[in-house]
Amino acid sequence: MPELPEVETIRRGLEPVLVGQRIQRVEQRRADLRFPFPENFGKRLTNRTVVSLQRRAKYMLAHLDDGTVLIIHLGMSGRISIVGQGQLGQFTHNQGNRDTHDHVVLRLASGTEIVYNDPRRFGLMDLTTAAALGTHPLLASIGIEPLGPGLTPEYLARQAAGRRSDLKSFLLDQRIIAGLGNIYVCEALFRTRLKPSRAAACLATATGKPNARAAALIPHIKDVLNDAIAAGGSTIKDYTQADGSLGYFQHSFHVYGRAGEPCLTPACRGMVRRTVQAGRSTFFCPVCQR
DNA sequence: ATTGAGTCCTGAAGGC
DNA sequence: TGCCTTCAGGACTCAA
Numbered sequence: 001m002p003e004l005p006e007v008e009t010i011r012r013g014l015e016p017v018l019v020g021q022r023i024q025r026v027e028q029r030r031a032d033l034r035f036p037f038p039e040n041f042g043k044r045l046t047n048r049t050v051v052s053l054q055r056r057a058k059y060m061l062a063h064l065d066d067g068t069v070l071i072i073h074l075g076m077s078g079r080i081s082i083v084g085q086g087q088l089g090q091f092t093h094n095q096g097n098r099d100t101h102d103h104v105v106l107r108l109a110s111g112t113e114i115v116y117n118d119p120r121r122f123g124l125m126d127l128t129t130a131a132a133l134g135t136h137p138l139l140a141s142i143g144i145e146p147l148g149p150g151l152t153p154e155y156l157a158r159q160a161a162g163r164r165s166d167l168k169s170f171l172l173d174q175r176i177i178a179g180l181g182n183i184y185v186c187e188a189l190f191r192t193r194l195k196p197s198r199a200a201a202c203l204a205t206a207t208g209k210p211n212a213r214a215a216a217l218i219p220h221i222k223d224v225l226n227d228a229i230a231a232g233g234s235t236i237k238d239y240t241q242a243d244g245s246l247g248y249f250q251h252s253f254h255v256y257g258r259a260g261e262p263c264l265t266p267a268c269r270g271m272v273r274r275t276v277q278a279g280r281s282t283f284f285c286p287v288c289q290r
Numbered sequence: 291a292t293t294g295a296g297t298c299c300t301g302a303a304g305g306c
Numbered sequence: 307t308g309c310c311t312t313c314a315g316g317a318c319t320c321a322a
Contacts, residue, residue: 002315002316003315003316006315034298034299034316034317034318035318058316058317073316073317074315074316075299075315075316075317076299076314076315076316076317077299077300077301077314077315077316101300118299118300119299119300119301120298120299120300120301120314120316121298121299121300122298122299122316122317123316138317138318163292163293164292164293165292165293165294169293169294172316174316174317181315181316182314182315182316183315184315256315278293278294278295279294279295279296280314280316281313281314
């Protein structure tokens with residue numbers, strides 16, 4: 001389920017358990033995920049201490065004490081569990097009891113295990129260094145953070161001007177905004193009352209300047225992401241998951257997954273519709289999104 | 291340079 | 307119960 005808010009929620013849940021800890025043992029249970037693991041993957045992590053855990057787009061970046069950076073992407077189905085002593089001190093489930101899709105287990109000096117599980121294996125892990133992070137092939141050409149200061153009406157308009165793609169594909173393009181996924185693009189466009197099939201160029205004037213649509217879209221993108229992070233954060237805080245899984249919280253979406261159901265805009269009589277754009281499901285209200 | 295289609299992989303859900 | 311099809315929160319690679 002991971003989009004940016006899920007990754008950020010997982011990062012926040014993992015941070016207090018992982019940062020400052022020495023990785024005592026690495027259990028790598030297969031040779032590849034989406035890509036092969038780098039050479040000596042386990043060896044390079046073993047006995048290293050995690051100094052910080054950051055997020056860039058949908059990537060988690062664990063900085064280690066020797067300058068190594070562990071890059072983790074969860075793909076479509078990646079999940080991370082904290083097994084052992086949870087944040088409230090209770091043991092959550094038996095260690096050593098591995099699932100078929102538990103691909104990597106990091107055993108920490110504290111005795112806690114960080115378990116990476118990914119049935120579809122669209123996720124990945126790689127190693128680089130802090131110095132080389134900016135030129136890493138996966139990170140070098142991705143766009144701005146949607147929650148960062150770079151997302152401005154001017155930026156959106158500059159990127160959108162002259163494009164022939166539709167709004168939905170434009171916002172999903174990680175080279176423009178890095179971290180928006182299918183759900184939150186649908187939700188942000190709903191909040192902005194913009195039809196996903198509209199041309200991306202509708203965010204700019206003829207001279208490439210931002211217009212009212214670009215200005216309106218930005219706070220909706222930020223709000224929908226921040227709302228989801230806030231919802232996830234409370235779940236982590238309460239630590240309600242019996243198995244220690246992170247990022248399983250429920251969201252209430254306005255359009256995503258609601259095809260055939262009534263639009264939630266007050267007084268709107270529309271029905272949420274599902275279409276396909278760029279091979280991905282799009283959900284929108286044809287009445288109030290124009 | 292952009293854009294769209296195909297691709298990786300497993301599991302859940304729904305139809306018959 | 308079982309077999310089949312469709313769909314899934316991502317994003318790389320390649321062809322046009």
